[in-house]
Amino acid sequence: MSSGPSTREERVLGIIETARAKRPRFKDERITMAHGAGGRATQTLIEGLLVPAFASPEPAPLDDAARLPLGEARDRAMALAYAATREPAAARALVPSLVFTTDSFVVTPLQFPGGSIGELAVNGTVNDLAVAGAHPLALSLAMILEEGLSADVLRAEVEAVAQAAEAAGVRVLTGDTKVVERGKCDGMYLCTTGIGQLDPRARLSTQALRPGDRVIVSGSIGDHGTAIMLARGELGLEADVVSDTRPLWPAVDALLDAAGPCLHCMRDATRGGVASVLNELARAAGVAVAVREADVPVRPEVAGAAELLGIDPLYVANEGTLVAFVAPERAEDALAALRTAAPAFAAAADVGEVRAEPEAMVMLETAFGGRRVLDQLVGDPLPRIC
């Protein structure tokens, strides 16, 4: 056999592949900022520490929102509904499935162009519900306040929560308040939990991804993260970039209407940006995702700031932008519906497709015509010096 060297290369690649496929083990001695950045360290923390600790008997996908297990009560209601309607679909429409999710918010500064922590706290949670196909029913709000926080600031944020909740069509029904000593928190931290009702049109699951599915983003990417970085004022840059924080239900509603069961899966592209969401799904579904860089909508101001900072907008956080996977036969309809659903989604674009191989990888066809892997973030997105 003359294939000696290439066999050895195969073996080395095999070792790498085995190592990558292994469930990550959480071995770090301390928590670093990377554990909160949404990349590989976050994944290690979740899959290596949290999942084993909270494992349920049935394996559940790691979605941003979970079905509430209502057990026998729901079974009985379903039986009654089926007896009345004699149709599974009609029965499902009568008996709501509940979905819940939680999210916490630690943004600095508290107010930034385009929004504030209060608005974010509502939109973040209702959007996690929305991309799970659920319309929000109720929110809880927990606040951790720093001693010395100005009452006017608090008042403004409470008002922001109320307004955002009204815009999203949901009410805050319960909550909690804690105060910590000065210096123990950064002004205020908020945590919201949301319960939503699953839309009967939704058939969403990571397992539903199929080769050929189109990848659609709902608008220009990277606005939120860029707005925050600029608002911190450390960079001495000024640009007209505002956060995209907004409720996503109108987009989800339009997509469900246009594509129904052909809408296979959605994700809210928050922390870690579009690239992190795509990696997460490629891993979970065991598929490849190919992205065409030239088709990804990025505002010139965001592209310019990212260029200066040495950061890729595909990894920058959004707070009102989703990624949807739609079967090819309904993709055009879905995109058209999304673009007309609201002005905020006019820039929605088809940016790529699902492929069978290479499994669990995201590839980018660069605007220049080359190809590269769009990998998971290894740590916080740190600017390069050269």
Added chain:
Amino acid sequence: MRFVDEFRDAQLGRALAGEILAAVDPGRHYKLMEVCGGHTHAIYKYGLDDVLPANVELVHGPGCPVCVIPMGRVDDGIAVAEQPGVIFTCFGDMLRVPGSDRTLLDAKAAGADVRMVYSPLDALRIAKANPEREVVFFAIGFETTAPSTALTLKRARAEGVRNFSCVCNHVTIIPPLRALLESPDLRLDGFIGPGHVATVVGARPFEFIPADYGRPLVVAGFEPLDILQAVQMILRQIGEGRCEVENQYTRVVPYDGNQRALEAMAEVFALRPHFEWRGLGFISQSALRLSDDYAEFDAEGRFDTPGVRIADPKACQCGEVLKGVIKPWECKVFGTACTPEHAIGTCMVSPEGACAAYYSYGRLTRQREAV
């Protein structure tokens, strides 16, 4: 973005790639080294490997200033960062480089006040805002970043800022290139010269490469069309039997460099007799320290540091990978003891290092070759 997008035009790129393909000898393999980490980054970012003919191979050189910092220096930095009252500042991607047992990010998580800055002037600003604290800047980089450190120190002196000092790890580009070229097992056909360094030092200092070692060098810019054009210029030299220094990056690089930057460096820095490079070992006169005139700003004099030399692991073959002698997967520890999460050598430390790139993308590359 004006003046940037013009250099990223995909159509022009395809045309240029076509010209390169037509010009190469199909029976020959060309190995070109891009010296600078910035080029390596651009090559990955735009997928240029994919655009070039299969027999034109780009080898990633020693010009990533972050990954050549040896472990002992990182340990020294961490030791300074952990002194009470110190605010330790450095560029972002330095934070993740492993010392003998941890990174600056780990030290930050354990309580040290480590802050990322975009410029040494930011560090000086922090010093002025915190007069009761000692502010230390961990200076790294080639001649590209050294002038800004020099100007910052000149300003610190002019303004009488006494709580500011600098751990100087600045390195120079010529000595490691010479070390590479001296190696008997070198297999490189030409060099893409470092455009940023050349902006400061000019193109002239690279003339020894064609003169003494018979390899062409083209100083190049950092946009994809710049790099493709530089490759074309090198291949044209090889095809025509020429061997010289050419400047592709004329819109930025003056052939004789930036005199004012060089003067500032000469005032603030002095050559170290030798300096250790991760993966390459000790190279004489390859790094800068603060000059005696600026010794008061030298953090190495102000703080106790372990100053221990941590040897590169014996099994690490980064030097051979850098010289293009072996492929990453041929290294004894590749993919087993040495991975991106637990890097041993320089080529695995930075995501653009040859080994880290192969670790992440090797499977894709093989698929492409199989097609």
